[in-house]
Amino acid sequence: MTVPRLSYLNHLKYLTSTAQSCFDASFKNTSLTEASQFYSSLIQQCNKLIDPSLKCGSINYGRKLFDELPNRHVFMWNSMISSYISHKKSKEGIGLYERMVLDGVYLDEYTFSCVFKAFSNLGLINEGRRGHGLSVVLGLEVSNAFVRSGLVDMYAKFGRMKDARLLSNRAVDKDVVLFMSLIVGYSQHGDDDLTNGKLVHGLVIKSGYEPAVASQTSLLTMYARCGLIGDSLRIFKRFPNPNHVTWTSLIVGLVRNGREELALTKFRIMIRNSIIPNCLTLSRKQIHTMVTKFGLDRDIYAGAALVNLYGKCGSTEMASYAQNGFGHEAPELFNSMKELGLEPNEVTILSVLLACNNSGLVHEGCQIFATITNNQTTELEEAEALVKQVGNPDVVLWRTLLSACKLHGEVEMAERAVNKFKKNPAMSWVDVDREVHTFMAGDLSHPRSREINETLEKLIGKVKLLGYVPDTRFVLQDMDEELKKRSLYYHSEKLAISFALLMSSNKNTIIRIFKNLRVCGDCHSWIKFVTKVSGREIIARDAKRFHHFKDGLCSCGDYW
DNA sequence: TTAGGGTTAG
Numbered sequence: 001m002t003v004p005r006l007s008y009l010n011h012l013k014y015l016t017s018t019a020q021s022c023f024d025a026s027f028k029n030t031s032l033t034e035a036s037q038f039y040s041s042l043i044q045q046c047n048k049l050i051d052p053s054l055k056c057g058s059i060n061y062g063r064k065l066f067d068e069l070p071n072r073h074v075f076m077w078n079s080m081i082s083s084y085i086s087h088k089k090s091k092e093g094i095g096l097y098e099r100m101v102l103d104g105v106y107l108d109e110y111t112f113s114c115v116f117k118a119f120s121n122l123g124l125i126n127e128g129r130r131g132h133g134l135s136v137v138l139g140l141e142v143s144n145a146f147v148r149s150g151l152v153d154m155y156a157k158f159g160r161m162k163d164a165r166l167l168s169n170r171a172v173d174k175d176v177v178l179f180m181s182l183i184v185g186y187s188q189h190g191d192d193d194l195t196n197g198k199l200v201h202g203l204v205i206k207s208g209y210e211p212a213v214a215s216q217t218s219l220l221t222m223y224a225r226c227g228l229i230g231d232s233l234r235i236f237k238r239f240p241n242p243n244h245v246t247w248t249s250l251i252v253g254l255v256r257n258g259r260e261e262l263a264l265t266k267f268r269i270m271i272r273n274s275i276i277p278n279c280l281t282l283s284r285k286q287i288h289t290m291v292t293k294f295g296l297d298r299d300i301y302a303g304a305a306l307v308n309l310y311g312k313c314g315s316t317e318m319a320s321y322a323q324n325g326f327g328h329e330a331p332e333l334f335n336s337m338k339e340l341g342l343e344p345n346e347v348t349i350l351s352v353l354l355a356c357n358n359s360g361l362v363h364e365g366c367q368i369f370a371t372i373t374n375n376q377t378t379e380l381e382e383a384e385a386l387v388k389q390v391g392n393p394d395v396v397l398w399r400t401l402l403s404a405c406k407l408h409g410e411v412e413m414a415e416r417a418v419n420k421f422k423k424n425p426a427m428s429w430v431d432v433d434r435e436v437h438t439f440m441a442g443d444l445s446h447p448r449s450r451e452i453n454e455t456l457e458k459l460i461g462k463v464k465l466l467g468y469v470p471d472t473r474f475v476l477q478d479m480d481e482e483l484k485k486r487s488l489y490y491h492s493e494k495l496a497i498s499f500a501l502l503m504s505s506n507k508n509t510i511i512r513i514f515k516n517l518r519v520c521g522d523c524h525s526w527i528k529f530v531t532k533v534s535g536r537e538i539i540a541r542d543a544k545r546f547h548h549f550k551d552g553l554c555s556c557g558d559y560w
Numbered sequence: 561t562t563a564g565g566g567t568t569a570g
Contacts, residue, residue, distance in 0.1 A: 113563040180565040217567040
């Protein structure tokens with residue numbers, strides 16, 4: 001049979017209606033095979049017409065054709081849905097999927113293999129589960145690898161690694177796509193799932209997919225995020241030609257695990273190997289000269305990172321860099337960014353204000369704040385509303401708001417902000433032999449608590465001889481003077497430092513501690529004395545900035 | 561003859 005030449009849409013209409021009548025006829029007709037063959041060839045022609053219009057990106061035109069067709073084959077529904085999803089229109093894709101369900105269109109494995117992605121894109125977990133149920137009822141979860149990996153990926157994206165794992169266990173024929181979804185899931189949500197992550201790695205090795213470069217980098221990231229940087233390094237060594245993404249993943253992993261110096265070394269090796277870093281590598285590495293050398297100072301992220309140099313980097317080298325008044329460059333850089341027509345975002349503004357604050361550039365800080373706000377009070381109210389909108393605002397957000405209130409004398413709002421974060425208990429972390437130990441004030445839970453307290457008492461005795469006087473102004477609770485002194489002695493940072501001193505006698509090893517809140521004035525003075533009596537360097541990163549204590553002095557110049 | 565995963569940032 002020849003198909004008459006008609007306009008595009010009419011042609012499609014003709015094809016589909018012919019297909020439908022042919023399909024209807026096939027039930028009455030004795031020549032069923034012939035009819036169904038003709039039917040499929042017609043449907044193919046239809047999709048050949050409709051699919052390219054979707055693939056070329058003219059999705060609206062494709063939809064128009066789709067809507068006007070008298071009969072739509074499941075191919076067309078699927079093409080339409082997958083086009084929506086790949087064009088970042090998951091909502092529309094799901095809309096069509098739901099219409100298919102309501103209209104009683106027969107859903108097939110192609111429908112499900114793309115629709116789960118739309119659920120995870122939109123964070124629709126309940127709808128996703130319902131879709132999962134439907135695929136089970138239709139027998140597609142079991143029979144089709146595409147459907148299954150779509151489901152595993154969806155659960156992994158939702159962070160429901162247990163469900164993802166359960167589903168993948170059921171798959172007899174695990175393929176590389178399934179493994180990738182699992183590995184990426186574990187690397188992003190798997191802080192408590194290291195055993196499973198390792199297990200998956202084992203399975204990947206067994207199934208022969210290990211050499212795939214992409215999954216290797218994911219493995220590297222997975223181990224780094226779980227704190228096993230040694231394993232990341234081992235994986236990295238096996239790369240014959242690591243690219244800039246691989247390098248960046250390793251460097252970011254090292255920084256995350258507190259190995260800044262090694263990260264810097266790796267960064268230098270990377271440059272020596274002629275791997276050009278991009279703004280992502282640099283925004284972590286935070287190296288000013290590199291940023292300007294590669295012309296990346298126009299990039300807003302690199303710019304923000306550059307300005308943020310103060311707050312984040314824990315390496316001695318960077319600290320001394322910061323001490324040389326680098327903070328003065330922050331406002332200049334900020335202004336040149338604006339001159340270039342780059343709109344600063346909230347991170348840029350926060351960073352530049354932080355840098356001004358750290359360098360005592362009050363005037364510059366106020367000026368910058370003024371340029372971004374016309375009506376300051378209203379802006380502050382908006383800021384407060386914004387903070388409240390954030391699902392679970394953390395202490396950093398509230399503190400940012402608080403500093404803004406301070407700047408504008410907004411006492412009432414400041415009180416509200418203070419009330420939100422004061423509940424956070426003070427905690428300190430210390431890294432000893434690549435293991436992180438956590439301490440809270442008066443903490444007796446550490447297995448070596450008794451020895452830690454002995455070390456601490458001895459230290460207090462020694463520093464008192466050098467002139468340390470407990471400053472009880474930093475105890476806010478209402479109690480008698482002696483008790484106040486005792487409570488100061490057991491602040492979390494004092495416990496963490498005592499533990500580090502107990503564990504390592506090597507004078508060259510720098511002690512690094514982290515604290516979730518700001519270091520208090522008494523501890524600050526105490527730590528300065530401790531560097532004198534122990535001859536050790538101590539680096540403390542608190543919630544606000546970074547303090548480098550050495551020979552009885554601190555890099556912040558007692559201004560923080 | 562319509563389908564699935566992919567590492568890095570403040």
